Amino acid sequence: MIYVDDRAGSKELQPLFPPGSASLTHLEYGDFMFTGYYDDGDIVIGVERKRIGDFINSMCTGRLAGHQLIGMQNSYHYTYLVVEGEFRANPKTGILEVNTWSGWYSYKAGKRQFMARDIWAFMNTLEVVCGVHCYHCTYPTDTVYYLMALHHWWRKEYADHKGHLQPHTGSNRVQLSKPSLVRRVASQFDGIGWDRAKGIDNQFSSVSEFVAADFSELLEVNGIGKGLASSIVEQRGGK
Numbered sequence: 001m002i003y004v005d006d007r008a009g010s011k012e013l014q015p016l017f018p019p020g021s022a023s024l025t026h027l028e029y030g031d032f033m034f035t036g037y038y039d040d041g042d043i044v045i046g047v048e049r050k051r052i053g054d055f056i057n058s059m060c061t062g063r064l065a066g067h068q069l070i071g072m073q074n075s076y077h078y079t080y081l082v083v084e085g086e087f088r089a090n091p092k093t094g095i096l097e098v099n100t101w102s103g104w105y106s107y108k109a110g111k112r113q114f115m116a117r118d119i120w121a122f123m124n125t126l127e128v129v130c131g132v133h134c135y136h137c138t139y140p141t142d143t144v145y146y147l148m149a150l151h152h153w154w155r156k157e158y159a160d161h162k163g164h165l166q167p168h169t170g171s172n173r174v175q176l177s178k179p180s181l182v183r184r185v186a187s188q189f190d191g192i193g194w195d196r197a198k199g200i201d202n203q204f205s206s207v208s209e210f211v212a213a214d215f216s217e218l219l220e221v222n223g224i225g226k227g228l229a230s231s232i233v234e235q236r237g238g239k
Contacts, residue, residue, distance in 0.1 A: 016144045029071035036154025046076035052085030080133045089116030
């Protein structure tokens with residue numbers, strides 16, 4: 001269940017969710033909240049929604065970084081910020097422009113004009129320095145689908161998120177999370193694969209220990225039976 005704050009700025013999105021998937025409530029901080037799974041137990045995720053005008057105003061006054069996000073980070077394990085609206089950098093000047101029914105126009109807060117880089121730089125500061133995950137959605141429906149995607153991801157068991165662990169088999173080997181040498185070596189054996197290689201990594205502390213392991217020691221690895229253990233011994237012998 002995704003919980004939606006019952007105040008203006010949040011509650012109007014509740015009807016856009018599929019029936020039974022979102023419920024109105026009062027949140028002290030943030031516009032949306034739901035629970036998820038982490039490697040050491042359940043956690044709480046909070047999401048703040050800012051339409052582009054409100055985002056810029058709260059950026060200028062310090063209300064976002066100096067109050068709202070502090071409260072959110074004290075209330076939730078993970079904090080997200082969704083900046084909503086159709087905006088861009090002017091193709092020639094880089095000035096921030098927003099789109100309305102009458103077309104694109106330069107956005108101003110009072111007399112102050114902004115460059116699009118000001119917005120992106122501030123969002124990057126929140127991500128890198130403050131640990132707030134920032135995302136841009138163009139329309140309210142995009143925000144709803146993004147929230148549903150987040151909720152789906154966090155409701156999955158943490159250990160089941162393996163997309164970033166798959167080794168690239170092309171000429172340029174790139175991984176987001178570098179695995180151990182034991183796992184990388186073990187995964188090259190026929191019949192082992194990436195998941196069984198993790199079991200070998202858990203069982204043996206070094207490549208030399210894995211290479212020296214006898215038949216019975218290999219059988220102690222979860223997922224390795226007699227046939228595969230024999231195959232590993234043969235492959236290590238160059239057969």
